[in-house]
Amino acid sequence: MPEHLSNDEFFTKLGNLFEHNRTKGHGTVYLTQKRMTFDTSLVPPSPTKVADDPLWDTHPEDPVPILIRATNNKSDKRPGTDRKDVDKIKFSTVVQSDRLDAFFVRYAEACKAGMSGLKKRDKKKGKKDKKKKRKA
Structure with missing residues (x-):
């Protein structure tokens, strides 16, 4: 199982990743979050099913921690691409349910x-092009 960063280390590295992409002038940061899965060696969590609640499985007895990941998704190192000199940056942290709000x-x-x-999107250009297409 991979090592997860502490929440403070995660925010430090996330700020560095944003700054790195800003200085390069381009780049994408992918942020994902999901519920941690339970350890298969242990007994799986068994929430009680409620007839009126269609999302009964989202209310476990013991709150499930959240996994937050960040990556720049630079995995293509083929010759002739602009990504060949950039290494993939990937890190994650686990947030306990009682600390989610903070x-x-x-x-x-x-x-x-x-x-x-980020540059603001120029909406005027898109609207003019659409009007010209409609008239034609």
Whole structure:
């Protein structure tokens, strides 16, 4: 099983990843989150089924931690591509359910700070092109 970073280390590396992509002038940061799966050597969690609740399996007795991953998805090292000199960066952290609120506050701040260098989309161009196509 891979080593997961602490939450503070995760935010430090996430800020560095955003900064690295900003200085290069391009790049994508993929952020994923999912519920941790249980250890197969242990007994699986067994939530009680409730007839009125269609999402009964999302309410386990013991809260499940969340796995948060970040990567730049640079895995193509073929000659002739612009990715050949960039290594893949991949890291993750586990957030316990009792710390989710505080984590997501910091997570949102980190994402907003990382997106500050994005260019605003020019919406006027797209609307004019559509009107010309409709008239033709």
